[in-house]
Amino acid sequence: PLNRTCKEVTALVIAREDRDLPLRERLALRIHMKLCDSCPVFERQILTMRNAMRQWRGYQGP
C-alpha cells in the first residue's frame, strides 16, 4: 500500500532531513507529491529551511 495522508507525508519530509528513508517510503512520497497540491509546498518550506540552516552555520555575525 503506497497511499499516504498529508500528515504522514509531512512527517516523512521532516524525517528525511535526518535519516535515509526506506525504498517503500521514498516511493510513497514521490507518488503522493505528484497527486497533492499542498505537500509539495510544505516540502519547499523544509528545503528553504535547509538552505537557511546552511547560511546560518556560515554566518559570523555582524
Place this chain on the structure above:
Amino acid sequence: MESLNQQIADLRDYLLKFARLQLRNEAWAEDAVSETVLAALGKPQAFDHRSQLKTWLVGILKHKIIDLLRQHGREVTVSSISSENDETDPLDYIGYQADGHFTEAPANWGNPEQDLSSRQFMAVMDACANQLPPVQGRLFLMREWLELSVEDICKDLNLTPTNLYVQLHRARLRLRACLELNWFARTSTP
C-alpha cells in the same frame, strides 16, 4: 595596530553568544569560551590570516563545545527529554482534517534565497533557535550547527536513534512554525 591578544579578547562576548546558544548553560558557555581563548592565545601562530580571526575562533569554539557536550553527555538523559515534552504531536499544530489531509494548504514562502543571508533573517534564526526547549535545542544544534552525525550524537549522549529522531522532528517543526510566524508571514507576498 591592535595586538592579536587584544583582538581575541575583544571577540569574547561574540563567542559567548554562540556558546550560550549551543550549550544553554552559562557556566559551560563560560568554560568553552575560556578554553577557546586560552587555546588561541597559546598558539597564535596557528592563525594563518587566510580566514577572518572570528572564523578561526569559532572553529576552535566548536571543538570545545563538542568536548563539553561529551563531558556532560550523561546530563542529557532520556528523562530530561521527556520532562520537557508535552504529549501533543507538533504536527497537530499544522492543521489536518480527520482523514489526515491538510485543513488549509501550507503558505507559499516564495523564493527567499537572497533574504536568507540578510542580517535581519539571521537575527530571527537566532531568536527561533533560542526559543527551542533546552535539551531539544541542544540536540538540534549538535546536529545542525556542529554538524555531528546521528550516530555520534547517540553515542556521545547515550540516546537511542528513535529518541533523537523524535527530538529533531519536534525541533524542526517548532523552528518552521517560528520562522513562518516571524519571517515568512511578514515577507512573503500573498
